[in-house]
Amino acid sequence: xxxxxxxxxxxxMSYSARKKQSLPYLLNWQNKDYYVGKIGYYxxxxxxQERQHIFELIDKDExxxxxxxLNGGSLHWVLEAIHDGLAN
Amino acid sequence: MDITLNVxxxxxxxxxxxxxxxxxxQQANPLIRHKPVGVAAYTSPGGFIxxxxxxxxxxxxxxxxxxxxxxxxxxxxxxxxxxxxxYDAHRRFRTILERYTSDVTPKSIDEFVVDFTGSxxxxxxxxxxxxxxxxxxxxxxxxxxxxxxxxxxxPNRFLAKVAAxxxxxxxxxxxxxxxxxxxxxxxxxxxxxxxxxxYKARLNLAHIFTPLEFLDAPIHKLKHEIFRxxxxxxxxxxxxxxxxxxxxxxVRSFGNEYAVGDKTRDIEKIERLLMKLCEKTGRRLRKHxxxxxxxxxxxxxxxxxxxxxxxxxxxxxYSTQTIYTHTAKLLRSIEFPTRVTHISIAVFDVRSSQPTxxxxxxxxxxxxxxxxxxxxxxxxxxxxxxxxxxxMANMQDTIIKRVPxxxxxxx
Numbered sequence: 001x002x003x004x005x006x007x008x009x010x011x012x013m014s015y016s017a018r019k020k021q022s023l024p025y026l027l028n029w030q031n032k033d034y035y036v037g038k039i040g041y042y043x044x045x046x047x048x049q050e051r052q053h054i055f056e057l058i059d060k061d062e063x064x065x066x067x068x069x070l071n072g073g074s075l076h077w078v079l080e081a082i083h084d085g086l087a088n
Numbered sequence: 089m090d091i092t093l094n095v096x097x098x099x100x101x102x103x104x105x106x107x108x109x110x111x112x113x114q115q116a117n118p119l120i121r122h123k124p125v126g127v128a129a130y131t132s133p134g135g136f137i138x139x140x141x142x143x144x145x146x147x148x149x150x151x152x153x154x155x156x157x158x159x160x161x162x163x164x165x166x167x168x169x170x171x172x173x174x175y176d177a178h179r180r181f182r183t184i185l186e187r188y189t190s191d192v193t194p195k196s197i198d199e200f201v202v203d204f205t206g207s208x209x210x211x212x213x214x215x216x217x218x219x220x221x222x223x224x225x226x227x228x229x230x231x232x233x234x235x236x237x238x239x240x241x242x243p244n245r246f247l248a249k250v251a252a253x254x255x256x257x258x259x260x261x262x263x264x265x266x267x268x269x270x271x272x273x274x275x276x277x278x279x280x281x282x283x284x285x286x287y288k289a290r291l292n293l294a295h296i297f298t299p300l301e302f303l304d305a306p307i308h309k310l311k312h313e314i315f316r317x318x319x320x321x322x323x324x325x326x327x328x329x330x331x332x333x334x335x336x337x338x339v340r341s342f343g344n345e346y347a348v349g350d351k352t353r354d355i356e357k358i359e360r361l362l363m364k365l366c367e368k369t370g371r372r373l374r375k376h377x378x379x380x381x382x383x384x385x386x387x388x389x390x391x392x393x394x395x396x397x398x399x400x401x402x403x404x405x406y407s408t409q410t411i412y413t414h415t416a417k418l419l420r421s422i423e424f425p426t427r428v429t430h431i432s433i434a435v436f437d438v439r440s441s442q443p444t445x446x447x448x449x450x451x452x453x454x455x456x457x458x459x460x461x462x463x464x465x466x467x468x469x470x471x472x473x474x475x476x477x478x479x480m481a482n483m484q485d486t487i488i489k490r491v492p493x494x495x496x497x498x499x
Contacts, residue, residue, distance in 0.1 A: 002167060041116035041232060043176035048471035054173070056116040065117040085119025087163045088131065 001088035004081050005029075011068065011077040024055055024068060029079055034059040034066070044072075054080075090307070093265040094243045094329030099210060101202040101220065102240040102248035105181065106257040108198035109139035112177050113167050115232035124164040128154050130349070131166045138169065142257055177231055184226045188219060193336075201245050203334075216241050220260045243329035249281045265329060272299035282326075290314055303327045339378065343434030344368045351390055351427035355419070358428055362419060363412050363479045365433050370408035371472070373435055374464060379404040380435035383411060385418040388430030395422055398436070405435055407460040408477065 012026040024036050037060040044053045051072035058065050065083040070076075105111065109127040114120055124144035128135040133155035140149045140157075144164060149157045157164050178197050185192045185200055189207035194200050204210050209219050220239040227237055236258040240251025243264070250271070251261040263271050277288045280299055294314045296302050302323075310320035322332045344365045352358065362385075373380060383405060386396035397418050405411055415433050466475045473480070 002165075038118050040118055041112070041173065043173050045172040045176070048467075048474070049469050050471075058118050062119065065119050083117055083119060083165075085117070085123070085165075087165050 105198040110141040341436040345432035381437035
């Protein structure tokens with residue numbers, strides 16, 4: 001089921017100069033590392049004058065879906081929600 | 089006077105995203121792909137499902153309450169809507185189409201009409217079917233590999249839309265004068281866009297039961313007996329592939345609606361909700377550069393009755409406060425029969441707010457405008473509802489952003 005988290009998390013991000021693409025690589029939540037697997041969807045929107053970047057992705061083991069928000073102003077990461085792929 | 093079928097090359101393309109919101113959620117979360125998914129306005133049992141995935145539809149789940157959907161499929165994944173994500177998909181969708189021609193008209197958040205007349209694709213004699221295949225490929229690559237679209241090509245918008253509905257999901261069909269009759273042969277009246285139950289009943293009364301009979305109906309019968317007016321003539325042309333639906337309508341009103349989760353008769357509570365609806369409507373009105381000359385207030389009640397009243401005003405309506413003042417007056421004019429379940433407001437008779445015409449006796453009107461503009465600037469800079477009227481304090485999680493079904497002017 002989907003669970004709203006809204007907690008700041010630690011994230012390692014990578015940038016590819018060839019693809020001109022920045023993507024989260026690893027996130028640490030509740031003292032556990034999750035390597036980023038497939039990125040399902042990326043979008044961004046403005047909140048006031050700050051751009052919010054939303055990455056929706058699953059971990060490499062394909063056990064959890066994460067919705068991560070990178071605040072373009074503060075560069076802080078927030079884990080907004082998780083989902084295990086099962087019915088609620 | 090009989091008019092033959094339109095035999096010109098079909099150059100209108102209708103494209104719609106399959107199960108839009110649900111499929112975008114499945115794209116975003118690979119763990120829920122190939123599973124029944126419903127996007128609901130509220131995920132509580134009484135919430136209403138706005139969109140369901142193909143897997144959910146296969147089990148009979150369309151627009152219904154969450155509790156009813158769970159009774160049909162207890163493994164259904166129910167998700168709240170994510171308007172910003174759907175807006176983003178809409179913009180990407182549009183960007184892709186605009187690479188092929190500049191004549192792209194969004195019909196809703198998940199539907200586009202593309203007119204290829206005079207486009208490069210036509211000038212270079214490209215086959216529109218291969219252009220359609222290319223568009224599908226672009227969408228998979230740039231929006232997501234799970235996202236599919238239905239594409240219909242026809243000589244007018246109507247037939248293009250009919251074609252887009254022939255082979256869902258992921259269809260690509262063309263209707264021309266050559267296969268028009270054969271296509272109609274396999275459809276029912278209700279399969280035709282624009283034919284609802286009432287129109288169907290009206291056609292049935294005139295002994296028209298199939299699209300082919302509709303097509304063969306003489307013009308005078310459609311115009312004088314069935315539709316009693318120009319609408320009958322438009323149907324006569326539309327069914328034959330002539331364009332009658334390319335009219336662009338201007339902005340006529342702005343409005344917002346709210347389903348009251350905690351039904352109430354408490355007028356103060358309703359006034360607070362009303363203020364927030366006024367703020368949302370006012371922000372949109374001003375953002376698009378309009379002012380209005382009338383307001384409407386509608387209320388839905390627990391006993392399923394509905395009340396609505398509108399009022400025209402002499403002075404222009406521009407600020408949230410003015411909208412609120414007029415709608416609150418309307419609100420005070422009614423005695424609630426039961427608890428209120430829905431509130432909707434609208435401002436109408438909109439016209440451009442520039443240049444500002446000052447009235448001789450308007451007092452501090454310019455001051456009010458300046459104040460509203462200053463508040464809007466702060467909200468633009470620091471986010472929606474940063475500065476709000478006092479009566480809206482602590483309402484951050486009430487009347488949140490919702491997905492629009494028809495209009496895409498706020499996308």
